[in-house]
Amino acid sequence: MSNTPDTNAETSAAAAWATAAAVLAASGTRTVFGLPGDDMYALEAAHRAGLRFVLCRDQRNALFMATGWAIQSGGVGVAVVGKGPAVTNTLTGLLEASASAAPLLLLSGGTGAQHRGSGAFQELDQLAVVAPLVKYAARVDHPDRLVPTLHRALLVARHERGPVYVELPEHLLAEAVTPAGEPAAPAAAETPQEVLAPAGSAALDALRTARRPILLVGGGMRHANGGREVERLAERTGAAIFCTASGRGTVDEAHPHFCGLAGLYTPEQAAPLWEDTDCVVALGSRLEETATFQWPAGLGREVPVLQVNLVAADFQTLLRGPKVLADAGAAVRSWLTALPAEDAGGGWAARVRAVHTAIHSDSRALLDGLAGSPDLHIAEVLRALDAELPADRILVQENGLQDMWSYKYPLYSCHAGAGSVVPSEQTSLGFGAAAALGVKLAAPGRPVVAFVGDGAFAMAAADLPTAVAHGGGLLYVVLRNGGYGWLQVQLDQRQEPVGDHAFVDPEAVTAPAPHLPGLHQVTVRDKASLAGDVALAWEKAAAGEVVVLNVPVRLTDAMFGADVAGGDFPVLAAPAGK
Structure with missing residues (x-):
């Protein structure tokens, strides 16, 4: 050639x-x-x-x-x-x-x-x-x-x-490539036009007539709520705000109308809002199974579910209600121009704010109760991270047995400025542990924390040298239960033993990450050392190091129980030691 x-x-x-x-x-x-x-x-x-x-x-x-x-x-x-x-x-x-x-x-x-x-x-x-x-x-x-x-x-x-x-x-x-001059950037397709909301539109009519609305914010709203339009719409209509796991970071979770995650992760205090709502507005969500888990039977039947998505294939067509094919952020901005300017008061808005307050009050009571136990709990690790890390932190999560505590609002709260990156409905093991480096490179000036189990961390460990080479300022919080805790819990609850198999190794609970030049490790020794260990780990990460904070945990300290027979989702379990 x-x-x-x-x-x-x-x-x-x-x-x-x-x-x-x-x-x-x-x-x-x-x-x-x-x-x-x-x-x-x-x-x-x-x-x-x-x-x-x-x-x-x-x-x-x-x-x-x-x-x-x-x-x-x-x-x-x-x-x-x-x-x-x-x-x-x-x-x-x-x-x-x-x-x-x-x-x-x-x-x-x-x-x-x-x-x-x-x-x-x-x-x-x-x-x-x-x-x-x-x-x-x-x-x-x-x-x-x-x-x-x-x-x-x-x-x-x-x-x-x-x-x-x-x-x-x-x-x-090996073939001649005809030069195209300076390759032009792909012509950006026009942002979908603002969705005009004429007086007779079904979507706007549903909003206007709703007396007990819920706004459900999905991952399709990421990067589309820069002007806090969702919060303004909630104030204008009195709506409760929920988000899917992938929608976290879109809205300010400190807002008094925010009531937690939807579906599988719905706070107990917020469940009655879903029972009594007369309209759900799903913004940029495919309404996957975890987002609609244990929805009342009437939702999408007697009670309309208004869906806004950019792609028609993302609509859940079994649910009754208007379907708007548009950018969800543009739709919200359009609705704001058409709805009355005054904020909504009334009983529903007051009830929503009371739920928000109750969720936070009960969470503080839970943590205060755990503080009296000699055992270290994952909820307390999240509280220590919240106390130590800067407000603009981004939490990158997995979806295993125990890292799911980070999905329990408000143990982790995406207040204004904070962020969250979670696995999809596929929950690919190791996604969060590896994705954290990509998140860090996309947001180099912000604290990035990967909150992961040791099984997921092991799957991504081949690229720890990559993280050291490129990811200064990255903190891995590794919950060490000795392996694949979720599978071990499923195995342990079977009535008949299945050989001598095990998915966890008790000896591995205290094992650190592999030694690697440039990788700093801190291991939490016990409850008394937690605050100092978290502070040291963040001090090293803030100085530009890649840090692994090893946290030995017990299998019994799980947010969910293990009853998944027949493919059903687990039920909430009380924290161990409580």
Whole structure:
């Protein structure tokens, strides 16, 4: 292959990757996550284009990091991998990005056209493998299609909110790439127009006639409530505000109308509001199972559920009520212009505020009660973090047996300025532990804390060196129960033993993370040392180190019980020691 360019085309083997890197840079991309193919062309191209390439040890972790980056920043996360098994290693990450509605672009290598079907090294029909998990998938077989394909992929990722995939097969690298001049940034699709709310619109009529409304804020509202319009709408209508787990950080949870998370995580004090509401307004939510868990039977039947989503496929069509295809933030702003300007008073608003107050009062009583126990509780760890960390912290969460305490409002509260990044309904194990680095790189000036179990942490541990290299100021709080606590609890409650299997190792409860230069570790010795240990861990993280705070915990200290027979969700359990 000749490397000599002529006047019309560049024939460098790296030309395709160089063009791809230039398109990314022109689109605003500054950081790429991944593990490049062994030809190193992608790495070289990123370097020449001025992109930061975060070299990961595991392709799944790279996708998790890019997804975390996308969720936190609102921009398109980018990952680059090789071909064959490198692509299959990304599938869990693509699944998580899809379920999280995270804009993500995966670029991979691929078998050249001349070798397809010959049993070539690492040959795989990668398009068929990734297609069910992405919004758009393309293989670029002709150099003239490279730039327009990348532009289309970026547009789809941005505006359909999900992962996309582009394959650059090996033969493309050896063909002349016609220069496209300075690659232009993909033309940004217009933000959906403000949703006009004529007097007769079903959505506005539902809002106007509701006397006991609930606003349910989903992940589709992230980055769409900068003017606190949701809180203003709640004040205008007297509505209670709830959020889904993925919607946390969108609204100020200190607002007197905020009453916690919906569905599985609904505070006991707030359940009567769901029984008595006459209208639920779901903003940017797919209304997945955890968000609607134990909803009263009448919701979506006798009681309307008004849904606002940007993508029609996200509507729950079994529920009765108006469906607005629009940007949820734009819809809220439009409604505010059409509704009366005065704040709503009346019995419902007063009842909502009383629930908010009761949730906080009961939480303080719970923590005060736990303080009298000699045992250390996870709820107390969250209280210590809340006392020590700055107000603009971002908590990156997992969804295992015991890290779910962080979902219990207000043990962790996303007041104005604080943030939260959680796994999707897929709850891919290890997502939060790996995504935390992507979140940190997207928000370098803010404290980022990963609140994870030791099983999830172990799955992401291959990329601890990556975190040390790139994630200064990152704190991992690792709850150590000796392994996969959720599975152990399920095993322990079976009536008949299942061999001598175990999912946890009691000896591992006190085991630290692997020793690694540049990684600082603090282990909580007991309840008396907790405050000082948290303060030391944060002091080291605030100074720019990557810190692991090891917290030995007991399996019995679980937010949920273990009755999941038949696929049902567990019921709330009292904290151990209470």
